[in-house]
Amino acid sequence: MMWVSIALLSFVTMQRLAELSLARRNTKALLAEGGHEVGAEHYPYVVLLHGCWIAGLWLLAIGRPVQIVWLGIFLLLQMARLWVVATMGDRWTTRIVVMPGRPLVSVGPYRFMAHPNYAVVVGEIAALPLAFGLVGYAALFSVLNAIILHVRIKAENAALKDAMILK
Numbered sequence: 001m002m003w004v005s006i007a008l009l010s011f012v013t014m015q016r017l018a019e020l021s022l023a024r025r026n027t028k029a030l031l032a033e034g035g036h037e038v039g040a041e042h043y044p045y046v047v048l049l050h051g052c053w054i055a056g057l058w059l060l061a062i063g064r065p066v067q068i069v070w071l072g073i074f075l076l077l078q079m080a081r082l083w084v085v086a087t088m089g090d091r092w093t094t095r096i097v098v099m100p101g102r103p104l105v106s107v108g109p110y111r112f113m114a115h116p117n118y119a120v121v122v123g124e125i126a127a128l129p130l131a132f133g134l135v136g137y138a139a140l141f142s143v144l145n146a147i148i149l150h151v152r153i154k155a156e157n158a159a160l161k162d163a164m165i166l167k
Helices: 002-032 043-060 068-091 116-131 135-162
Strands: 036-038 096-098
Touching: 002 036, 002 043, 002 068, 002 096, 002 116, 036 135, 043 116, 043 135, 068 116, 096 135, 116 135
Parallel strands: none
Antiparallel strands: 036 096
């Protein structure tokens, strides 16, 4: 069973590192096009939270049996994650970058909710630990994630409203 947990955690780790690289590239381009970042002061806490979440899973989940239902939910969330990233295209980033004069993305999953990426992250933070039977871990990081998302969504919505993109 050890190989399953190592493969899954390797996938998630590599995915997050690839996303950080993509986000860095997109952020740089958006800023060069006149965008401005908002909420930079809380961004290190977002990175710290996600880094601790993954590191803790590497410590606690190796060799644990994988619960197939939670794994399935996690894999469905990965499809939703890809949908979000593909929909945003070159506007997808892990930071809050406001592009004055550009309308909000309103296609793909954004037709159904304002913050689908955050909804995916909420699900992932819980589902992956639950796939390894780590109920307390899932609860702890879900609470911590809810706190940081509260700050982040408030900052993002205020910035969009100030830019007159969000009404």
